Amino acid sequence: MARFLIAVTAFGLATELLAQPQIAEGDAPGPRITIQAPLRLAPFHRGKPFTLEGDVMEGELGDLRKETSGRGIRLLSGAKKEGAAAGSMSFQVNGLKQNENRWYRLRVRGLVQENFHVEMDEVFLRVEFFSNSGKNSLDYMKKSLYPQIERERKDFADKGTNKSLGSATWRNYAIEFRTPFPEVDTLRLSVGFAHGAAKGPRGEFWISEVEINSIPDPKDYVRPRAATRQAPAALANLVKLGGRWYYDPRGGAKAPPSQFDHTNADRLYYLTDKLETPFANNMTAWLRKGYLERGSTKDNPKLVEEDRFVADNVVVSFTPKHLVMKSKNLPNHPTAVFPDRWRLLDGNPNYIQEQDFTWYIPLDPKEDPNHVAMDATNKNEALPGGPIGVMTNGIFFHNPFDEKVYQDAIWRLDRCCGHPSPIQRYHYHKYPVCTNTPWDDQGKEHSPLIGFAFDGFPVYGPYEGDGEMAKDSKANPLNAFSGHYDKDRGWHYHATPGRYPHLIGGFWGHMDPMNRVGKGLKGPKGPKGPKGPKGSKTLD
Secondary structure, eight states: OOOOEEOOOTTSEEEOOOSSSEEEOOSSOOOOOOEESSOOEEEGGGOOOOEEEESEEEEEOSOTTTEEOOEEEEEETTOOSSSSEEEEEEEEEEOOOTTSOOEEEEEEEEEEOTTOOBSTTOEEEEEEEEETTTTEEEEEEEEEOHHHHHHHHHHTOOTTSOTTSOSOOEEEEEEEEEOSSTTOOEEEEEEEEEEEOOOSSSOEEEEEEEEEEEOOOGGGSOOOOTTTOOOOGGGGGSEEEETTEEEOOTTSOSSOOSOBOTTTGGGEEEESSSEEOTTTTOSOEEEOTTSBOTTOOSSSOOBOOSOEEETTSEEEEEOSSEEEEEEOOOOSSOEEOSSOTTOSSSOOOOOOBOOOEEEEEESSOOBOTTOOOOOTTOTTOSSOSSOOEEETTSOEEOOSEETTTTEEOGGGOOTTSEEEOTTSOEEESSOOTTSOOSSOOOSSSOOOEEEEETTSOEEEOSEEETTEEGGGOSSSOOOTTSEEEETTTEEEEEOOTTSTTSSOSSOSBOOOGGGOOSTTOOSTTOOOOOOOOTTOSOOO
């Protein structure tokens, strides 16, 4: 099955067209957008793929002193060119074939500022279907994003968040659809709003990424019925790799590849109550201007001079006992500007640097009968300092505290819930809302897989079910480790936005000793790593 990707190049580069369908040029300026299969790079300024209408503009996303967000599309709910504020960004995809897959997912990554508001729920993704090369309009579908926006404002509210950047976070919004007729050969895709009613400054919706992917026909990958708990029918066509992991040969050779990267991540499945692809769109990143090159030292720092695309930021392979993740630990999302010379967060003096990590995730994790959860400040050292798990984008996470001082680190973080350590390692302390997931997490069902603790047990997003956050569950409450059990997933952890311990509260199983590397891993067998530079105020 062909896989087509459209990627907004708000950060300066884009993929170049290598396969049909094609993008139609728009009339308005904007970042270049292309379809790729496989990936290749080209400067974005060669094309004008977007059409912008109404109170929408292309430009820098925020204050360059504060965040590394690049350029993108801004929906202005407070501007009123004619009547109530309204506008849209749209683009066109041509060349769909009747005999090709007819299911697609349109996704945007955006940041809805605190005072962006509309009336009548009018923030939307819209898909229009055409035949005859776009000349004959056949049908359309539209999805309101505003209920999801309002729910996330409530569910992810965190009083400890540093307010200098604002309380808004980068999120994914998506719509899945099937072309309604085989004659459809053209799509027109839009994100927009109407009835704008901004309630003060910070009244914009920023869009940094847009992509459209061909996805498997859901009839082949159905979730099991609750009464029988049978595995999906498609499981018979997959190759078991170990644990809950499967490979989809898609009619080809049954032998799995030696590794999975951005070219085949959509064929690596994890089984919960459905088949998920947690590494899809999560394995590439950018080495940004102002980061440190790998190999830089305190005495010989080497700053990155221009943005470079890193296709192999995350690469995955399997042994009989482990999922092995090689990661360069580069965030694949916007970050605050580090070092924080203007003290817009906490004056963090550290850089983000390319790394070379290998993490080992047990395929068959076991409960530790002697496990201990953190106390209120982790003075019992139930969790070590330094890395305790890794997300599917290759960024590792720490416990909630700045090391040694037992101070909650939440207020020190950027909008994507991370920052760099004194040894220049970007990491998370709480639910990393910017991590891509195979589905947009609207709080309508159980959240998808987002990472693993180093004991091998999986970490899921914050939702337990429709309208229910796991931290508030009465039927299946979380324990002190921020975990619980269900029949589909076994033992697993949940992120708990706005509530301690934010990610995991302790290791439910045995931490794999092969992950005891780097600074601060001070468990019973963990060696101490090198010290950070003198004068650093960020201690983790």
